[in-house]
Amino acid sequence: MPTPSPLLLVLDGNSLIHRTYHAGAPDAEQDAWALRGFARYAARAVSRLRPDAIVVGFDCPEHSTRRADFAGYKAHRPPKPGELVTQLAAAPGLLRAAGLCTVVPGGYEADDVLASAAAHARRSGWRSILMTSDRDAFALIDEHTSVLRIRNGGFDEAVLIDPAGLHELCGVHPWQYLDYAALRGDPSDNLPGVRGFGAATSARLLNALGTVDAAYADLDAGGHAVRDAVGAPCADRLADPASRAAVDRNRRLMRMRTDLPIPALDGARLPLASAVVRAALAAVGPLTLGPALWSLTAGRTVPRPTEPHPPVFRRPQRHRREPTPGQMSLF
Incomplete structure (x- = not known):
């Protein structure tokens, strides 16, 4: 091994x-x-x-x-x-x-x-x-x-x-998380996101388009893919210059x-x-x-665990569409 x-x-x-x-x-x-x-x-x-x-x-x-x-x-x-x-x-x-x-x-x-x-x-x-x-x-x-x-x-x-x-x-994937957070905003840091873009809508947009920049490019070309992903009202909000400015500000401040x-x-x-x-x-x-x-x-030898502890997060298969116990405490 x-x-x-x-x-x-x-x-x-x-x-x-x-x-x-x-x-x-x-x-x-x-x-x-x-x-x-x-x-x-x-x-x-x-x-x-x-x-x-x-x-x-x-x-x-x-x-x-x-x-x-x-x-x-x-x-x-x-x-x-x-x-x-x-x-x-x-x-x-x-x-x-x-x-x-x-x-x-x-x-x-x-x-x-x-x-x-x-x-x-x-x-x-x-x-x-x-x-x-x-x-x-x-x-x-x-x-x-x-x-x-x-x-x-x-x-x-x-x-x-x-x-x-x-x-x-x-x-979303880790490489999409910054865009996901910027769309949602972060009330704890006083960073508003785009109205109507909660967790589910933000994830749908990124699953369909990949990145916020790709969504902007689609909106500039007519917005058909964005509308298919999140609906016309959300697409119109994202196209608003004030929303774009908020997302860009959030990405700038959230980037570590x-x-x-x-x-x-x-x-x-x-x-x-x-x-x-x-x-x-x-x-x-x-x-x-x-x-x-x-x-x-190192006052006493303690072996490295063979299994990860704390446990790696996984949602049980039979509960894929339901929150796990305590999941809401993550947010």
């Missing part, structure tokens, strides 16, 4: 700390509960997936090139709670102190770190798994890259999404950077030094990682 190529695990620090912050409940002795929850997520992922190296990405806290491009980008979001701001600010230093390769790119976001790390891994002959609770990373899936999607219910409800799973979930500097993967390899990890985690209070800590520090 051939030896599998090395595996890089890339964590979306902002996404996962937001999730653990809102899932936890502070008390007088738990002023860093989101950081501890993130550490548990990371340890469990390493324990189950057995990666050879790990990289963690965070949003730049000072400046956003996307907001400079479009002032409305994420502008509708309320201010973060003070405790969340404090824990997000502390996270990169804590993880670096523990020995984890941590990247905070100037002006860009954790999504861009995921994209750049996946590209770096691919060039280096590695596979990668991107761990996040956001769906933006679906655009990065390919034969070398999967997304470990953290859903409601935490790590135990996570699913590993590969190209076949994405097609079953969304009805793949060329940010990522440290050499050999420098991000596991295991970590047990004493260093324990000393760093002690700074956020009592934290027991149990057997998961063995995977981070």
Whole structure:
């Protein structure tokens, strides 16, 4: 049996700390509960997936090139709670102190770190798994890259999404996902899409035409194929110059950077030094990682699983036209 190529695990620090912050409940002795929850997520992922190296990405806290491009980008979001701001600010230093390769790119976001790390891994002959609770990373899936999607219910409800799973979930291929997302829009980022283009309509258009640019070309030539795919009202909306501008803006802002500097993967390899990890985690209070800590520090040999866990997403054959249990929590 051939030896599998090395595996890089890339964590979306902002996404996962937001999730653990809102899932936890502070008390007088738990002023860093989101950081501890993130550490548990990371340890469990390493324990189950057995990666050879790990990289963690965070949003730049000072400046956003996307907001400079479009002032409305994420502008509708309320201010973060003070405790969340404090824990997000502390996270990169804590993880670096523990020995984890941590990247905070100037002006860009954790999504861009995921994209750049996946590209770096691919060039280096590695596979990668991107761990996040956001769906933006679906655009990065390919034969070398999967997304470990953290859903409601935490790590135990996570699913590993590969190209076949994405097609079953969304009805499009990974190379079409950026166009799919741009048509639908993203309310969480304050990026409206085209009216009438939800998940099903966007997938129908792309299945018929392949890309948004091909749909534009068809509309310029009369729009017969677009009308056959999505109907005359939707075709007319997509042909509207304002809709085209919105889709083009969304594609520009949703496209992730793949060329940010990522440290050499050999420098991000596991295991970590047990004493260093324990000393760093002690700074956020009592934290027991149990057997998961063995995977981070190689304090005890844990074999790589023979079956993927978390499971690869597949829709059961007899339920092809029905949502799977918990599927709505993906969105």
